[in-house]
Amino acid sequence: MKLSRAQLELLTHQVTQHFEDELQQDIGQFEAEFLIEFFCDKIGPHYYNKGLSDASVTVSQRAELIVEAIEELTQADALAD
Template structure:
């Protein structure tokens, strides 16, 4: 997995969300630098778990859809007779 880089705009949004969370849920002020540092920590340490979970979900959906397609192929087969 390559490192995920946020755009400048994405990082601003995420930092703001962290700051708002601290204010609303913890009644604490957190500066932009600290919020960005926290974002980098969670991205590095927690992000891979979310990423892997997303991959497993996607793989499960693809496997299910593939099975549906295979089943459709079987249903489309024409009946044949075996003659001796």
């Protein structure tokens, strides 16, 4: 996963702020960027795959609704009698 420079800067600020607020530790920009890259590499694929799985379920559910709607619109075949 590749972050834009703006995204990386925002996340770096958020990480350094979190460390200061919650852990009372000052970490530098380099350390924060290292952590972000580590988590992107190690955890990012899990969330990416989960997003794809969730999207697949949603598309399947919507497709099922479309099939049901088409079946409701289908008229009885007068030639079958």
